[in-house]
Amino acid sequence: MDVLDVPANRQKGWYLSLMAPNTKGPAFAWLDPSRLYCNPQALADCVKDLLSPFDSDTIDLVAGIDAMGFILGASVASTLGKGFLAIRKAGHLCVATQSQNYTDYTGKEKTMEVRVDVLKPGVRVLLVDQWIETGGTMKAAIQLVERLGATVVGVAAVAIENTEGGKWVKENYKFSHCIPEELQSQIDQKYLNSFKSFDQ
Numbered sequence: 088m089d090v091l092d093v094p095a096n097r098q099k100g101w102y103l104s105l106m107a108p109n110t111k112g113p114a115f116a117w118l119d120p121s122r123l124y125c126n127p128q129a130l131a132d133c134v135k136d137l138l139s140p141f142d143s144d145t146i147d148l149v150a151g152i153d154a155m156g157f158i159l160g161a162s163v164a165s166t167l168g169k170g171f172l173a174i175r176k177a178g179h180l181c182v183a184t185q186s187q188n189y190t191d192y193t194g195k196e197k198t199m200e201v202r203v204d205v206l207k208p209g210v211r212v213l214l215v216d217q218w219i220e221t222g223g224t225m226k227a228a229i230q231l232v233e234r235l236g237a238t239v240v241g242v243a244a245v246a247i248e249n250t251e252g253g254k255w256v257k258e259n260y261k262f263s264h265c266i267p268e269e270l271q272s273q274i275d276q277k278y279l280n281s282f283k284s285f286d287q
């Protein structure tokens with residue numbers, strides 16, 4: 088699929104093929120959704136899918152996680168007409184922060200942080216990230232938001248894998264993702280059959 092192609096009939100998740108190919112390697116994630124964000128119709132449909140379960144929820148602010156969660160989260164915020172808060176990997180903010188340690192799919196210890204003067208009791212936050220694999224990153228973001236007293240309205244990501252952590256998110260928070268039900272098991276196995284033709 089060429090980057091700017093839009094099919095005449097936009098079926099659920101049509102834009103996911105922009106994430107091809109399946110990629111193998113210990114040092115990086117398996118799919119790269121960043122090409123999805125290059126196609127304006129794909130990005131708009133992805134954001135619409137992520138927002139649809141939250142149609143009747145009050146959301147004051149969208150928070151996105153460094154780095155790819157910034158792109159998707161800012162698009163979600165702009166579609167909603169709300170502001171966007173960056174939850175950053177540690178070491179970049181020149182203001183008072185709250186920080187949270189976590190481990191993600193790489194197995195490495197990491198720290199994320201957020202400035203302390205935005206989130207407070209009464210603020211209803213939609214958390215957005217590109218992907219949830221082990222759930223370590225999203226759980227840390229949830230903890231940060233809640234430690235500052237704000238409320239997590241829900242969690243949105245292109246995909247939420249059915250790992251222990253992914254299931255924890257789904258069981259404890261309202262959530263949205265872009266994966267049609269019939270593809271979820273392939274996401275969990277980290278291989279999309281429809282991407283075979285893109286593989287080398």
Ligand SMILES: O=P(O)(O)OC[C@H]1O[C@H](OP(=O)(O)OP(=O)(O)O)[C@H](O)[C@@H]1O
Nearest residue numbers: 154155191192217219220221222223224
């Ligand atoms: O569920 P987990 O196992 O915690 O993994 C999920 C995280 O991994 C990816 O980001 P990554 O840190 O690879 O980098 P990027 O957003 O900076 O590309 C993804 O966008 C999530 O933030």
Ligand SMILES: Nc1ncnc2[nH]cnc12
Nearest residue numbers: 116117118119192218220
């Ligand atoms: N973009 C991504 N694709 C697949 N698995 C991931 N795990 C974390 N980020 C991922």
